[in-house]
Amino acid sequence: MSRISIKIDGTPVEVAPGTTILEACLSTGIAVPTLCHLRDVATNASCGVCVVEVKGGRSLARACVTKVIPNMDVQTASPRVMAARKMAVELLLANHPTDCLSCSRNGSCELQSMAERLNVRKVRFPSTRKAVAKDETSPSIIRDNNKCILCGRCVAVCKEMQSVSAIDVAGRGLRTHIGTFMDRGLKHSTCTNCGQCTVVCPTAAIVEKDETDAVFKALQDPSKVVVVQTAPAIRSSIGEAMGMETGALVTGKMVAALRKLGFDRVFDTQFSADLTILEEGTELLERLTKGGTLPMITSCSPGWISFIETFYPKLLAHLSSCKSPQQMFGALAKSYYAEKTGIDPANMVVVSIMPCTAKKFEAQRPEMQSAWKWWKQKGQKGVAPYFDVDYALTTRELARMIKNVGIDFSRLEEQTFDDPLGQSTGAATIFGTTGGVMEAAVRTAYEVATGKPLPNIELTAVRGLEGIKHAELDVGGTRLKVAVAHTLKNARILLDDIAAGKSEYAFIEVMTCPGGCIGGGGQPILPDRKKREARAHSLYVEDRNMPVRKSHENPAIAALYKEFLEKPLSHISHELLHTHYAHRQM
Amino acid sequence: MKKMPNKVDVPSVKSVISKHEGKAGSLLSILEELQENDVHKHLSEEILMQVAQKAGIPLSQVYSVATFYSFFNLKPQGKHTIVVCRGTACHTRGSRALLLESAAQLGFTDFVEEDESALTTPDRKFTLRTVACFGQCALAPVVAVDGTIHSHVTPGKLLKLIQKIQKEESR
Structure with a gap:
């Protein structure tokens, strides 16, 4: 199979057709930051953290979903890219609770570590989100939509891996949230309590019921x-x-x-x-x-x-x-x-x-x-x-x-x-x-x-x-x-x-x-x-x-x-x- | 699971599904027709469950679609609908006052505007809702009353329209 020649940060790289920019970058030792993307689980391109600049492109490209094409010239760390990534995380943080110190994912939260990695030191935007009640109906799993960043990984494992579809994206616009049928809670859904959503969730939006x-x-x-x-x-x-x-x-x-x-x-x-x-x-x-x-x-x-x-x-x-x-x-x-x-x-x-x-x-x-x-x-x-x-x-x-x-x-x-x-x-x-x-x-x-x-x-x-x-x-x-x-x-x-x-x-x-x-x-x-x-x-x-x-x-x-x-x-x-x-x- | 009264006969849901099944986006057409058939122009929990079961679509997905489109109502709607446009053009030309005046006229005390407000009077005669934009900005502010779009509306005009319907309804 013929390989495709592209340039990443000025360095020529050859990759197989069908490779994403993210994968191509990884193959040359550049770890483009990703937040919502999880290999083999979900690639919804919803967070906007993995953006890169492609020469000739009007807008920034999401590296997780954009496939390489011949002679593509990719910049992974240009000022525009760095500013856009930081802003994507700032916007997520604006709508995220700030109780990191007492959060069950303190130290293992992907949003937290991304904020650290991108050197986010202040959030310029005021919060627009209202606090919502947790779903504590299940004896196994607790859902807290306040901490959800809508990456869609939980929906993907529930639907694609388990064919259970207890949860899906509900609502629209500011009210978009992960919900069960009629938002009645997991206990009243088809949830099997398998917990695959708890291992893929990047934040503490879905966690096991802690009985320690x-x-x-x-x-x-x-x-x-x-x-x-x-x-x-x-x-x-x-x-x-x-x-x-x-x-x-x-x-x-x-x-x-x-x-x-x-x-x-x-x-x-x-x-x-x-x-x-x-x-x-x-x-x-x-x-x-x-x-x-x-x-x-x-x-x-x-x-x-x-x-x-x-x-x-x-x-x-x-x-x-x-x-x-x-x-x-x-x-x-x-x-x-x-x-x-x-x-x-x-x-x-x-x-x-x-x-x-x-x-x-x-x-x-x-x-x-x-x-x-x-x-x-x-x-x-x-x-x-x-x-x-x-x-x-x-x-x-x-x-x-x-x-x-x-x-x-x-x-x-x-x-x-x-x-x-x-x-x-x-x-x-x-x-x-x-x-x-x-x-x-x-x-x-x-x-x-x-x-x-x-x-x-x-x-x-x-x-x-x-x-x-x-x-x-x-x-x-x-x-x-x-x-x-x-x-x-x-x-x-x-x-x-x-x-x-x-x-x-x-x-x-x-x-x-x-x-x-x-x-x-x-x-x-x-x-x-x-x-x-x-x-x-x-x-x-x-x-x-x-x-x-x-x-x-x-x-x-x-x-x-x-x-x-x-x-x-x-x-x-x-x-x-x-x-x-x-x-x-x- | 809570049992709901069976308002619509099972065959009708079934026939609506079989009419649209197999076509791309069939769930939308199914929900649209079922809402149209409903007395209160809404999709009840029971109907949504029947759709999921009979069309073999996960409940969460039916709910996802029904909550994504503003066209679908999960709550019973009033006999008459007043839709106030809250888009930018209408807003600058006073649509907030139209909304507040109508709310007061319909008896919604302590009304607080939220994004996509939708309120129905207890007697189910009126539903008052907002919409982001009708695309009739040149005619701002616009209000749709029972599907008819009224342009350059003033609070006085709107109140008269509402009072007229109220009078007919109280006869």
Whole structure:
């Protein structure tokens, strides 16, 4: 392909046709400042910060959307360009609150850092915007339109990546704002609480609902036994959130930090991930042999659950009845573990650390009070209902807590999880990335169904960041077709096939977020593919380093069945570990 | 979700959609026709929900379009509409006084002008609204009463027009 010759700041440059000025500049080491633009997410050219001067052009060009043409002569830092950029930021600041010092994005705000980068020292324009109320209807996500700069990234992820479109640009002129239908708030919209908008928002206009104060309060209350569980994905992202390199694998330091914070027991959601494999694998084998609804679809990802409940309620029978690992853990902590140790479950506070904002919603689903019901059935009386999981914190909230108390994270000595709910396998670790639940399920299902060891433990066909992955498995002579999808837009494709009667799969894994939980809505902000790859890679490294890599070989799970649950899909496991779903059609 | 009384039969929404569906910008035509069919010349929440559901368009997008165009009313409109132009030419020739006088005549006490004000009397006889510019600047100030544009309007002229309609309505 012939290349195009252009000049950038007087230097000749050759680039491929179709390149934007922004990309061409980057290739020569000039980082044109951008604010609304986010690669692979949104390019709305709304902020006007990336302007450059093109010789012969009447107005300045927006580098993010303008494609190069032969002999283009670009000036990236002329006086006119510098003045226009500064003014674009000044105009945004004129309509922006000035509470930076107490803002939750203080230090991580792109508008703030752009003002600093462009040396904006005064704002010449008076504010014209009226204060509007925050949208605090959602249990997961808070929207504050006062801080919105209308970059459109949230609308893009909600529409393009997730095909949910809970939010869109509403109104016109000065009243333009990001809104839900009738501005009723996220809770009353099709929002799945996935939180992808919170990781792409450049300011504090969309943030997770912060529950760190409530958790600190529980930790400081001597009458409470505070138990923490950590999702698989956290071990490859909390280090990053604490300033270490992207994807840093910090399982031992994370455990140490949680102990320092004062958690009484440091357990692992991976324990209940292993348990999920046994329950879900058995459910799949039952559906296959007894003619149940197929394909069966995984149910670990709460954004995905809200999505199918909202958009495809007729297909709910395809969902596994298994609760997510977070909820299985909470139900067991307050029943099995409480009984075993004599801790009063009403005094136990279960906190989970999740890469996810939808987990906050999931924890508060009214049906998630299984432990309380179980104790009630055992004859306990007069105890007010409590949830199985009390607080679900995101990776970002945990990082905030660690910084808050002054723990020097990177220097912590590695520690190990408490027993027994801290024991897990490599199969559970890879739950944190797309394809991981499928791979973990195959490791167990194959051996349970055939009684023989799996020839190759690593199912590479379902690894990687491709949107939809397929594999065909030979399980003791039976051929099984399986599929893996991440992001809800990809899930929708598989669901449409099921609805049309065209699906050829027996088992489907769906994760809500790009890359699975490692790209979750509760993860460190500003995601990109490289970050997701690094985090996923670390989980596969951890898997290889684990002494046990198959869920059914987890000794603590074997003990749990022996002492308490009897067998997968037993009566008691149905009470504590399985659930039902609701129609949420708008 | 709040259930709203079903004012318009479902088939009519459906038929309006199927009439326009598939064409570029069909959502605009659909909303335009449905608003025209409505007694109070507005798009109710219930109608917007039906459009989204039956046309397979996200609710947020229907809302986005309905709130972008000033033509669409999300609130019930009065039987008579008075539109005062607040463009620069009309403003310099006294349209603010026209707006305030009409507001007073229609009983909107404590009226404060906002950008794109639109107020309807409780009896739904009158809606008073402003517009940024009619494009009739040479005739400034202009006021549209029930679709008819009146030029070089004075407060006295406008009050007479309004009083005339009020008299007819009270008969």
